[in-house]
Amino acid sequence: MDPTTTCLITLRDAIADRKASATDVLDAYLARIDRHNTALNAYRELIIDQAKQRAAAVDAGEVTGRLAGVPIAIKDCMCHTQGTTACSSRILEHYRSPFTATVVTKLEAEGAVVLGKTNMDEFAMGSSTENSAFGTSKNPWDTSRVPGGSSGGSSAAMAADLAAATLGSDTGGSIRQPASITGTVGFKPTYGRNSRWGLVAFASSLDQIGTFTRTLADTALLSQIMFGKDPRDSTSAAIDVPQDLHDIDADLGQGPLRIGIAKQYLDESANHPAVTKAFNEALDIYKKLGAQIVEVDLPHTEYGIPCYYIVATAEASSNLARYDGVHYGHRTTEPTPEGENAIQHLMSQSRAEGFGNEVKRRIMLGTYALSSGYYDAYYNRALKVRRLIAGDFETAFQHCDTILCPTTTGPAFKIGEKADDPLAMYMNDIYTVTANLAGIPAVSVPGGFAEEDGRQLPIGMQFIGKAFDEKRLLRIARLYERETNFGQQRPTMDPFAEQRYWSPPNGL
Amino acid sequence: MSNPTISEDAVRHAAKLSRLSLTDDEVNLYTEQLASILGYIGKLEELDVEGVRPMPHALDQVNVLRSDRENQGMANQSALANAPDADPPYFKVPKVLGDGGGA
Numbered sequence: 001m002d003p004t005t006t007c008l009i010t011l012r013d014a015i016a017d018r019k020a021s022a023t024d025v026l027d028a029y030l031a032r033i034d035r036h037n038t039a040l041n042a043y044r045e046l047i048i049d050q051a052k053q054r055a056a057a058v059d060a061g062e063v064t065g066r067l068a069g070v071p072i073a074i075k076d077c078m079c080h081t082q083g084t085t086a087c088s089s090r091i092l093e094h095y096r097s098p099f100t101a102t103v104v105t106k107l108e109a110e111g112a113v114v115l116g117k118t119n120m121d122e123f124a125m126g127s128s129t130e131n132s133a134f135g136t137s138k139n140p141w142d143t144s145r146v147p148g149g150s151s152g153g154s155s156a157a158m159a160a161d162l163a164a165a166t167l168g169s170d171t172g173g174s175i176r177q178p179a180s181i182t183g184t185v186g187f188k189p190t191y192g193r194n195s196r197w198g199l200v201a202f203a204s205s206l207d208q209i210g211t212f213t214r215t216l217a218d219t220a221l222l223s224q225i226m227f228g229k230d231p232r233d234s235t236s237a238a239i240d241v242p243q244d245l246h247d248i249d250a251d252l253g254q255g256p257l258r259i260g261i262a263k264q265y266l267d268e269s270a271n272h273p274a275v276t277k278a279f280n281e282a283l284d285i286y287k288k289l290g291a292q293i294v295e296v297d298l299p300h301t302e303y304g305i306p307c308y309y310i311v312a313t314a315e316a317s318s319n320l321a322r323y324d325g326v327h328y329g330h331r332t333t334e335p336t337p338e339g340e341n342a343i344q345h346l347m348s349q350s351r352a353e354g355f356g357n358e359v360k361r362r363i364m365l366g367t368y369a370l371s372s373g374y375y376d377a378y379y380n381r382a383l384k385v386r387r388l389i390a391g392d393f394e395t396a397f398q399h400c401d402t403i404l405c406p407t408t409t410g411p412a413f414k415i416g417e418k419a420d421d422p423l424a425m426y427m428n429d430i431y432t433v434t435a436n437l438a439g440i441p442a443v444s445v446p447g448g449f450a451e452e453d454g455r456q457l458p459i460g461m462q463f464i465g466k467a468f469d470e471k472r473l474l475r476i477a478r479l480y481e482r483e484t485n486f487g488q489q490r491p492t493m494d495p496f497a498e499q500r501y502w503s504p505p506n507g508l
Numbered sequence: 509m510s511n512p513t514i515s516e517d518a519v520r521h522a523a524k525l526s527r528l529s530l531t532d533d534e535v536n537l538y539t540e541q542l543a544s545i546l547g548y549i550g551k552l553e554e555l556d557v558e559g560v561r562p563m564p565h566a567l568d569q570v571n572v573l574r575s576d577r578e579n580q581g582m583a584n585q586s587a588l589a590n591a592p593d594a595d596p597p598y599f600k601v602p603k604v605l606g607d608g609g610g611a
Contacts, residue, residue, distance in 0.1 A: 098587075237569075302551075305548075306552050326599055328590035338603050339604070342604050345529075361538060361542070361545075365546075367522045371521075371525060378549070382552060384560040385557060386562075387562065422541055423544060426545075439567065
C-alpha cells in the first residue's frame with residue numbers, strides 16, 4: 001500500500017495500527033509534493049518544520065486522535081499561526097496570522113498534520129485559480145487545463161494525491177466546481193455548520209468551509225470532526241450534529257428514497273453530452289435501487305448568477321474595506337502627500353497595488369450596487385430574488401430527499417480560455433450558486449469522464465440536500481459512489497507517476 | 509436599472525468610494541466590463557418581487573449574545589505584528605494634520 005494513494009481512513013488506521021509511522025507517511029507525501037508541485041502549483045506554501053514535529057509527536061504517542069498522523073492541506077484563506085495566510089493576494093503576501101482557524105484547530109486536535117497552504121483565486125474570487133497572485137494551478141488530468149476555483153489548489157492537490165484530504169471554501173461553488181473537474185469528492189455543508197472563524201471573509205452570508213476527499217466516507221469523518229457551534233462565530237448554527245454522521249454506509253431509514261430532478265439543470269444544449277449521459281446513468285442506478293424519481297421545479301435557477309453577483313460583491317466590498325495599508329497587509333512605498341488627503345491617498349494607492357483585477361472589479365461592482373440611488377434597484381432586489389430561490393428549494397424538498405443534477409455543464413476548460421471574459425467565467429457556477437444563496441448543503445461526487453482532445457477528463461454529479469440534513473444527503477450520495485467508484489481512478493501525470501520511491505515498511 | 513450602461517464618471521466615483529486608485533486605462537476597462545456585467549444583472553428586473561421579504565442571510569437567527577464576562581483580548585504586540593508601520597503601542601500613519609492643527 002502506498003500511503004499517498006489510499007483513502008484517508010485506511011491511512012489513519014495503518015498509522016494507528018503502527019503498520020506505518022506518521023513520519024514515513026509524511027515523508028512519502030513530501031516526496032510526492034516535491035516531484036509534482038512544480039508542474040501543478042497546487043501548494044502556495046509548505047509548513048514542513050511544524051509538519052515534521054507533529055508527525056514525530058504522533059509516532060511518540062504524544063499526539064493521538066481520530067486523524068493522528070494524517071497529512072492534510074488547507075486553503076490559503078484559512079488562518080494558521082505557521083507560515084503565511086496570503087489568500088493568494090499580494091496585499092496579504094507576508095501576513096502571519098496570530099491565530100488558527102477553528103476548523104483547522106479541530107482537525108489538529110484529532111492529530112491531523114497540516115502540510116501547507118493551497119493556491120486559490122485571490123480572495124476566493126474566481127473559478128480557475130487564474131486570479132491567484134502566485135500563478136495558476138494546473139489540473140492533474142491535463143495540465144493545459146484549470147483545476148477549477150476558487151479552491152483550485154486544494155482540488156489539484158487532492159486529485160494528485162498531494163494530501164490525504166484538503167480543505168476549501170465555497171461561496172458560489174468554489175469547492176464543488178473544482179471537485180467536479182478534478183474527479184474528487186467536494187462537499188459544501190449547510191451554511192452555519194462549520195465555523196468561519198479564521199476564514200478570511202469574502203461574502204459572509206454565503207461563505208462556507210468544506211472538504212475535498214477521495215471518498216464520501218472520508219468526507220463524513222472530517223465533517224463529524226469539524227461541524228458544530230463555535231462561540232467565536234455568531235453565524236455558526238447551534239444545531240446538534242448527529243453522532244453517526246460519519247457512518248456513511250448505515251441504513252437510510254425515514255421511508256422511501258425520493259430523488260428529485262429539475263429540468264433547469266438538464267438543458268442538453270448547455271450540458272456536455274457526457275454529462276447528460278452520466279446523469280441518466282446515475283438516475284438508472286437509483287431506479288434500480290428502488291428509489292422514486294420525482295420531477296421538481298426550480299423556476300428561479302436562471303436568476304442565481306445575477307443575484308449572486310450582487311449579493312456576493314456587495315458583501316465583499318464591505319469585507320475587503322479592512323485592507324487599508326495601516327493595520328496589516330501591503331502599504332504603498334510611494335511617497336504620501338502630507339495633509340488631509342494623506343490617508344485617503346495611502347489607502348487608495350496601497351489597495352490599487354495590492355489587489356488584482358478581479359478583486360478590484362468586484363469591490364467596485366459591490367460598492368456601486370450599495371451606493372445611494374442604486375441600493376433598492378440592485379442590492380435589495382437581489383435579496384428578494386434570493387428569497388424566491390430559497391423558496392424554490394423549500395417547495396421541492398417537500399416532495400424529495402435530495403436533488404440530483406450535474407455539478408458543472410462540462411469538464412475542465414483550458415487555461416486562458418475564459419480569463420478575459422468575466423461573465424463567461426461567472427457562468428461556471430450556474431449549477432452550484434443557488435445552494436449558497438439558499439444556505440443548503442451540496443456535494444459533488446465523481447461522475448465519470450468526458451473525452452476532450454483525446455483525453456479523459458473528470459465530470460461530477462451533484463447532490464443537493466435539505467438544510468442541516470447532511471447525514472441523509474451523504475448516505476444517499478454514497479449509494480451512487482458504491483455503484484460507480486469513479487473517484488478511485490487517478491490521473492497519469494507524468495511518465496514517472498507510477499514509480500513511487502517510497503517503500504512501505506513492514507510489508508504494508 | 510433599465511439602462512444598464514455605466515458611465516466613466518460612475519466608475520470613477522465607485523473607485524473613489526472603494527478607495528482604489530485607477531489609471532485611465534483601468535477606468536476604460538472597468539467601464540466596459542461593469543456595463544456588460546450590469547447588463548446581465550438587469551435580468552433580475554424580469555421578476556415581480558413586490559411584497560417579497562428580502563433575504564440578507566441564510567439563517568434566521570438574530571442577536572446572538574454571549575455572557576457579559578471579560579475575555580482575554582489580543583495582545584498589543586500581536587496586533588501590531590503585521591503592521592506596515594508601528595510606534596508601539598500604536599499603528600503609525602502619515603501625518604494628516606497641518607502644523608497649525610485645529611482641523
